Amino acid sequence: MEWDFRNIDDEGKLNLKHFFWRCTACGTCRSGYTYGPPPTFRKICPQGEKFGFQGFFGSKGKAALARWMTGCSYLTDEKFEYTPEFLNTLYTCTECGGCQNQCMIDFKPHIIDTIEAMRAKAVQDGKGPLQDHHVLVMSMKNNDNPYTGPRAIRAKWMKKISKTSNLKDINKESSPVLYYAGCTPAYNAPVRDLALSTVSVFDKIGLDYGALGKKEVCCGSTVLRIGERDQFERVASNNLEQFKWLHDERGVDTIVTSCAGCYRAFVEDYPHSDAYKDCMDGIRVLHTSELLYEKFKNGEWEPTKEVKMKVTYHDPCHLGRHLKEWIIDWDGVKQWEGSYLDCVDKGVFEPPRELIKAIPGIEFEDMKRARNNSFCCGSGGGIKTAFPDWAAENAAMRVEEAMETGAEKIISCCPFCHANLNDGAKVIKSGCNTMDLIELLDKAL
Amino acid sequence: MVENTNILGELKGIAGDEHATSDKHIMYAYSYDMCFVPNKLPKYVVQPANVEEIIEIVKLCNKTKTPMIPVGANTNIGGLCIPKQENTLLIDLRRLNKIIKIDEETRYAVVEPGVSHAQLAEALYSKGLRFGWPVGPPSGTVMGCALCHGISGMSGRYGLNSQMITSMEVIRPTGEMCRVGSCALKEDSWHSFLPLPRMDGLFTGWFGTTGIVTKIGIYTPAVPPHVDVVTTSTEHISEMYKYMLEFGRYEMADDLTAVNWWLSQSPIPYPYKEKPADEHKWNSYAVLYGYTEKELEAKVDAFNTVVKHQQELGSSVLKTEYPEEAKRGRTELPSQIIGSTKNYCKEAGGGISWPGTFTPANKWEEVYNKWEVIYKNRNLSPATRVTMYRGIHYGMLRAMTPINKQSPEETENAKQAIVEALGAILDAGGIPYKPPTDFNIEINKRANPGYLKLMEDIKDMIDPNGIMNPGQLVVR
Numbered sequence: 051m052e053w054d055f056r057n058i059d060d061e062g063k064l065n066l067k068h069f070f071w072r073c074t075a076c077g078t079c080r081s082g083y084t085y086g087p088p089p090t091f092r093k094i095c096p097q098g099e100k101f102g103f104q105g106f107f108g109s110k111g112k113a114a115l116a117r118w119m120t121g122c123s124y125l126t127d128e129k130f131e132y133t134p135e136f137l138n139t140l141y142t143c144t145e146c147g148g149c150q151n152q153c154m155i156d157f158k159p160h161i162i163d164t165i166e167a168m169r170a171k172a173v174q175d176g177k178g179p180l181q182d183h184h185v186l187v188m189s190m191k192n193n194d195n196p197y198t199g200p201r202a203i204r205a206k207w208m209k210k211i212s213k214t215s216n217l218k219d220i221n222k223e224s225s226p227v228l229y230y231a232g233c234t235p236a237y238n239a240p241v242r243d244l245a246l247s248t249v250s251v252f253d254k255i256g257l258d259y260g261a262l263g264k265k266e267v268c269c270g271s272t273v274l275r276i277g278e279r280d281q282f283e284r285v286a287s288n289n290l291e292q293f294k295w296l297h298d299e300r301g302v303d304t305i306v307t308s309c310a311g312c313y314r315a316f317v318e319d320y321p322h323s324d325a326y327k328d329c330m331d332g333i334r335v336l337h338t339s340e341l342l343y344e345k346f347k348n349g350e351w352e353p354t355k356e357v358k359m360k361v362t363y364h365d366p367c368h369l370g371r372h373l374k375e376w377i378i379d380w381d382g383v384k385q386w387e388g389s390y391l392d393c394v395d396k397g398v399f400e401p402p403r404e405l406i407k408a409i410p411g412i413e414f415e416d417m418k419r420a421r422n423n424s425f426c427c428g429s430g431g432g433i434k435t436a437f438p439d440w441a442a443e444n445a446a447m448r449v450e451e452a453m454e455t456g457a458e459k460i461i462s463c464c465p466f467c468h469a470n471l472n473d474g475a476k477v478i479k480s481g482c483n484t485m486d487l488i489e490l491l492d493k494a495l
Numbered sequence: 496m497v498e499n500t501n502i503l504g505e506l507k508g509i510a511g512d513e514h515a516t517s518d519k520h521i522m523y524a525y526s527y528d529m530c531f532v533p534n535k536l537p538k539y540v541v542q543p544a545n546v547e548e549i550i551e552i553v554k555l556c557n558k559t560k561t562p563m564i565p566v567g568a569n570t571n572i573g574g575l576c577i578p579k580q581e582n583t584l585l586i587d588l589r590r591l592n593k594i595i596k597i598d599e600e601t602r603y604a605v606v607e608p609g610v611s612h613a614q615l616a617e618a619l620y621s622k623g624l625r626f627g628w629p630v631g632p633p634s635g636t637v638m639g640c641a642l643c644h645g646i647s648g649m650s651g652r653y654g655l656n657s658q659m660i661t662s663m664e665v666i667r668p669t670g671e672m673c674r675v676g677s678c679a680l681k682e683d684s685w686h687s688f689l690p691l692p693r694m695d696g697l698f699t700g701w702f703g704t705t706g707i708v709t710k711i712g713i714y715t716p717a718v719p720p721h722v723d724v725v726t727t728s729t730e731h732i733s734e735m736y737k738y739m740l741e742f743g744r745y746e747m748a749d750d751l752t753a754v755n756w757w758l759s760q761s762p763i764p765y766p767y768k769e770k771p772a773d774e775h776k777w778n779s780y781a782v783l784y785g786y787t788e789k790e791l792e793a794k795v796d797a798f799n800t801v802v803k804h805q806q807e808l809g810s811s812v813l814k815t816e817y818p819e820e821a822k823r824g825r826t827e828l829p830s831q832i833i834g835s836t837k838n839y840c841k842e843a844g845g846g847i848s849w850p851g852t853f854t855p856a857n858k859w860e861e862v863y864n865k866w867e868v869i870y871k872n873r874n875l876s877p878a879t880r881v882t883m884y885r886g887i888h889y890g891m892l893r894a895m896t897p898i899n900k901q902s903p904e905e906t907e908n909a910k911q912a913i914v915e916a917l918g919a920i921l922d923a924g925g926i927p928y929k930p931p932t933d934f935n936i937e938i939n940k941r942a943n944p945g946y947l948k949l950m951e952d953i954k955d956m957i958d959p960n961g962i963m964n965p966g967q968l969v970v971r
Contacts, residue, residue, distance in 0.1 A: 071901035072844040074529050077570050077634035078831050083613035085827040091617040091633075102542050102590065103516060104569060105524035114524035128519060128536055135518040154831060155841050386842055 051287040052324045055279060058167040059120050064380065064388045066167055069160040070116040079108030079149035082423040092419050094148035096428050096444045105139055108149035109161045115140060116164050119171065132177040140168055141180050142440075144433050145275055146367040146426030156390045159376035165431075169277030179276040182436040187273060190281045196272040196435075197237035204236045205263035207245050216253050220260030224301040227259035227341075228293075232309035233268050234465035240472065241465040247492040248308050248338060254495040255342070255351040260300070267292070271315040271368075276432040286320055290329040297333050308338040308488055310464035311430075314368035317396075337369060338488055339463050343401035346408065353494035356411035362457035363403055363416065364448065364471065364484070365424035366464035370397040397422065402463050402487050409494040415455040417448075425451065429470035438473075445474025453482050460484040502559055502584070506541045509551045514590070515541040525569065525576075525585055529840070530848035531898055531910040532574025532931050537564075538582040544590045546664075546672060546709050552586060553707065554670040556962050564964045565703045567608055567639030570632055572848050573929040575643065575702050579966030586707065588636075594618050595710065596685070603661050605685045605712045608638045612829040624715040625649075627656045628828035635829075638711055643929050644700050646891060648782060648828050650884045651743075651751045653716070657699045661687050662712035665698055668705065668958035678712065685712030697957065702929075703964040705957050719784035721791040724825050725798045726817040728775035732860045732881075734810045735777040739883055740856065742781065742801045746886040747794045750825065753779035755863075757876035758895060765843035765897045766874045780817065782825050839878075839895045846898030848909065850916035854925030856883060856890040865919040866894055873912045892925060935969040 056066050082094035093099050098107030105111045121130050143165055150161040157164075172178025179187065189198040211217060218225050229252065235245035252259055267289055270282035296302040307313050316335045320326055336344075345351055365371075375394040379385045399421045406414050419425040428434075428444025449471060452460045462468050462484055471484040506515035517539045526534040543549045556563045562583040566576045569587075576585065592609030599622045606615060612626075613633035619625055627647025629640055639645075641656040653659060662676030662685040673679075675695050676688040688695055698706050729735045735753045743751055756770045757763055759778050770776060781798060785791025805812045824830060840847035854862060859881050870877035875896065882891040896913055899905040917927060917934055921941055927934045939947060950970045954961070961971050 068901070072841075074840055074845055074847065075527065075570070076529065076632040077568050078632045080568075080634045081611065081613055083616075083633045083829075083831055085616075085830055086620070087827075088620045089613065089616040089829075091611070091613040102514065103521050103524070103540060103587070105521040111524060115520060118520050118523045128523065130520075133518065133520070135516075136520045139518075139520060152831065156844065389842070 051283070051290065053279070053283050053322050054324070055170065055322055056163055056167055058116060058164065058171045066116070066160060066164055067120060068388060069157050070113045070164050072156040073110060073113035074155060075110050075113070077108070077110050078154065079110050079152045082148065082152060082419060090418070092423060092425070094152065094419070094423065094425065096146065096426050097143045100440060100444065101139075101142060106142065109153050109157060112143065112149075112161060112165055113157060116168055119168055132172070132175065137172060137178060137180060140172060141178070141276070141432060141436060143431055144426045144428055145431035147371045148423070148426060151371050151422045156388055158390050159374070159378055159393070162372070166275065166277065170279050171277070173277040173279070179278065179432060180436045183276050183432055186276070186432075186435050187278050187281060190268060190273050190278070190285070194267045194285060195233040195237055196268065197233055199237040201264060204266060207231070207236055207242050208261070208263060210246055211249055215249055216257060216259065217249055218260035220262055220296060220300050220302070221265055223260060225258050225260035226301055227257060227304045227306055228296055228302045229259050229261045230305055230307040230312060231261060231266065232307055232312045232465070234309060234311075234469070236266075238465065238469060241468050241486070243489060244308055244465055244468070244486045247486065247489040250492045251342070251488055251495060255345060259306070262292075265292075269312040269315040271311040271319070272432070274315070274319060275430065282319070286315070286323065287325075290320060290323060290325055293333055294329040297331075303332055303334065304341070305333060305335045306338055306341045307335075308463070308465070308486065310337070310366035310369035311466055313337045314372050318372060337398050337463060339401040339405060340398055342491065343405055346405060353409040353491060355494050357409050357490065357493050358411040359459060360413040360415070360457050361406060361459045361461050361490070362414070362452045362455045363406060363420070364427065364452070364460050364462040364467055365397075365399060365421055366462060366467045367424070367426050367430055369463055370399060370424055371422045373397045395422070398463070402461070405487060405491060406461055409490065415457065417451050417455055419451065427467040427470045427474070429466045434466065434470055441470050442473035442477050445470045446477040447474070449474045449478060449480050449482055453480060457482060461487050461490055463487050502555070502561060503539055505555050506539060506552065506584070509548050509555070510541050510543050514544070515539065525566070528569055528571055528574060528577065529846050530572040530574050530931065531846065531906050531913070532577050535578045537578050537585045539584045540587055541584060542587045542590050546666065549586065549666050549707055549709060550670050550672060553666055553668065556584060557669060557960050560960055560962060562962050562965050565608070565707045567636035568611060568634050570635045571639065571643065571929060574931045575929060575967065579932060588707075591709065596683075597622055597624065597715070599624065601686060602715050602717065603686055603712050604715050605710055606637050607710060608636060608708065610637050611635060612637055612640070616829055619715055620718070623718050625718045626713060626715050627653060627659055629656070630828065630830070633829040633831055637713065638708060641711060641713065642699050642708055643702060646882070646884070648825065649716070649749045650882065651748045651782070652746065652885070653714075654885050659714040660695060660699065660711050661685055661714055663695055663698065663708050664710040665706040665708050668960070668963045676712065697953065702967050704954065704967050705963060717786075719786045721785040721788055722826055723783050723791060723795060724780050724817055724822045725783060725795060726778065726780045726815045727802060727812050728778045728815045729813075730775050730777070730811045732777055732863050734805070734812055735779060735881070736856060736859055737808075737810060738801065738805045738812045739779065739881070740887060741805065742798060743883040743887040745797050747797065748781040748783055750780070750782040750882070752880060752882040753777050754880045755877065758878035758880055762841040763839055763878040763895060763897050764876045765899070767871060767876050775811070775813070778815065780825055840897040843897030843899045843905075845900030846906065848896050848898060848913055849893045850896075850913050850920055850927065851893035851929060852891070852920045852925040852927050853889050854892040854920055854923060856881070856887055858923040858925065859890065859892055862892060862919050862923045862925065866916050869915045869919070870894065870912055873908050875909065875912050892920065932966060932969060935967070939969055
């Protein structure tokens with residue numbers, strides 16, 4: 051299986067270099083701003099707000115790093131060399147895409163790819179990722195998950211499932227729906243209830259579904275984000291082949307996951323494989339919130355129990371603004387070669403909100419920064435592994451924003467955000483904890 | 496510079512370990528802006544948190560003879576914050592980002608250097624106030640724009656953003672703090688420079704060579720509830736000038752501007768593209784506000800009268816329909832979808848600069864005709880804008896020049912076009928604004944010797960060690 055991720059130093063026409071040189075350094079990426087009216091101004095870049103210097107801030111900073119790293123700084127005699135400080139700057143970006151949402155020029159569609167390509171180059175040169183990431187990478191190599199948990203306990207959470215559950219062992223039985231739990235609920239104890247709640251809700255709405263149990267393998271998202279492409283490609287190739295087998299042999303036509311990271315990997319990263327179309331033919335990927343919303347709209351179920359609570363919703367980056375179909379004029383037919391024309395927003399923004407609002411007794415209010423201008427929890431891009439204190443500190447800012455709405459709980463759809471926001475709440479000793487949407491829905495059924 | 500001094504260590508001691516650096520990749524990120532001025536890496540960057548830290552830093556620079564440049568958002572297009580000397584320290588002021596005061600009743604605000612247009616826009620709008628928003632990126636700083644004589648969508652009536660400054664606090668190059676204007680007499684009073692001596696002139700238009708401004712008061716007019724944008728087109732700049740001259744005398748438009756076909760494209764065509772024969776070369780817009788419907792109606796009536804009169808005189812001027820998006824672009828400022836980031840340089844990629852000048856309006860035609868030849872010869876669009884400020888008191892003439900920064904050859908070509916255009920404007924009595932060092936050399940060649948001597952004397956008096964943005968004005 052071949053993968054076609056772009057490299058930071060690719061030669062040829064319309065390579066990444068072409069695009070990061072189109073950054074004008076205007077700095078629009080530094081903050082979330084809309085005219086409105088009324089105008090709104092919000093901090094949007096966790097890395098920039100924390101570390102301050104130009105170079106850390108937004109896509110303008112990343113373009114500068116890319117130019118510096120690739121030695122195409124033709125206007126200066128200075129030469130690039132890896133330093134701990136450079137790697138620190140490279141690896142303190144959460145890859146949240148907040149800057150990408152502000153940018154208006156041709157660099158826009160290529161910003162996150164540029165960051166990941168720089169990290170891949172650092173790995174290729176034997177300089178990346180950071181020391182603290184190595185345990186994650188080793189765990190992926192040895193255990194097929196980033197949490198250092200042995201393969202044998204991946205399915206331990208399933209032991210708590212009722213014997214009357216609809217959940218099938220899809221290795222042995224056919225089912226149209228594969229519930230891909232992901233590593234975080236399997237190995238990260240603070241969010242383990244997420245998988246159990248998913249099973250509970252699926253059972254309550256009478257879904258026919260199955261899971262892989264011990265045979266489930268990490269989606270690869272965490273290693274891809276830090277530049278470890280080889281490890282990503284290994285597990286992703288395995289998954290694609292497994293998905294094809296499940297489709298052909300077990301009748302799977304839907305893969306559903308409660309993890310925003312897995313979802314992003316399946317829909318945004320896996321298409322980089324030359325086998326993607328073949329392996330995923332006849333299979334659709336849905337986030338749990340999408341599947342449940344679809345069935346809710348069709349009248350197949352509805353929340354019935356009252357949950358008296360005021361809540362707000364945190365948009366995970368991987369389930370929100372990362373999901374875009376970029377419209378680029380590659381051939382220059384409409385504008386010029388490589389020009390950014392538009393994007394189709396595929397972010398899963400409304401299903402979670404609609405489901406929350408459908409619960410009797412719930413009071414809902416969005417935070418000031420929401421949807422495409424959501425403020426990252428600070429967990430992504432390898433930050434939680436290498437900089438756990440800062441990740442929690444950043445999450446604390448998000449919790450404070452949630453508290454401004456008067457919410458008692460934050461609802462989210464990502465186990466990474468979930469765990470980190472709760473760490474943030476601890477930092478400021480806030481009772482405004484986070485629960486997953488699926489846990490909330492479980493209470494309402 | 497005094498050698499063997501641990502300047503970085505001292506900077507960290509003042510601002511904190513995490514707020515001072517000399518890391519090369521960070522220096523590279525500060526080594527350029529949008530324009531053609533070649534990269535030059537500073538030696539250090541420090542981000543002070545308050546006035547006290549700035550004073551300590553300035554004293555350190557004096558002690559060590561370290562060149563220093565104050566930096567806001569670093570979004571200018573004249574290389575103003577790019578070092579001209581080795582071992583330069585950039586003082587990045589973005590941590591000073593508080594809106595200290597908004598006086599709704601008497602309509603002024605006090606801001607620190609790191610406050611962006613976007614930040615202030617949100618705060619002012621909620622109180623029914625506004626400021627002179629430029630067409631630059633919303634991330635640009637209010638103070639940087641104002642101190643450099645930046646222009647805005649209100650300059651037609653209110654003048655430059657520097658003319659909206661009402662008071663200021665400055666750290667002098669020797670480390671003393673001083674206040675200029677009403678705040679010099681009463682600490683919380685930032686309403687006016689007048690009737691005191693106008694010492695603010697020591698710090699506006701000097702591009703950080705005479706001090707570090709740490710607070711400014713600014714006039715913030717009310718947002719009128721009624722707005723219209725009236726537009727015209729003409730074939731020739733001479734006809735556009737006559738229309739603008741007549742309409743300008745009413746002094747009722749917040750913005751009275753004309754752009755030629757190349758600038759009205761989105762983005763500017765790069766390289767040069769021929770204008771379609773069936774389209775007028777010049778298009779104008781005038782932004783009219785009214786606090787009552789009748790006030791606005793009267794302004795629109797005046798516009799109609801002027802157009803009719805010009806037509807009776809034989810002008811090709813026509814009233815035109817203005818696209819809704821363009822209308823929003825003229826009134827919904829600051830904006831992330833117009834201006835330098837999108838319209839201007841998107842097609843070339845990576846850069847923009849200009850021969851940006853204040854030029855008497857009666858010289859526009861003469862200069863523009865030369866510019867058109869210069870730009871066409873270099874296969875560049877002569878994307879030109881003319882604007883009348885304060886009626887017709889003075890006017891702006893500039894050609895936005897996209898730059899492909901990935902190509903040294905194309906960058907040099909754009910630079911040469913600008914330099915040639917600059918020669919034409921200086922011959923006609925125009926003055927470049929926010930000029931890169933190369934432009935200042937040309938300006939100084941033509942300047943009155945007494946003017947230069949006075950500048951030198953002021954610079955020597957106020958900055959005896961010559962450490963503030965040395966070389967920028969090419970007087971010291």
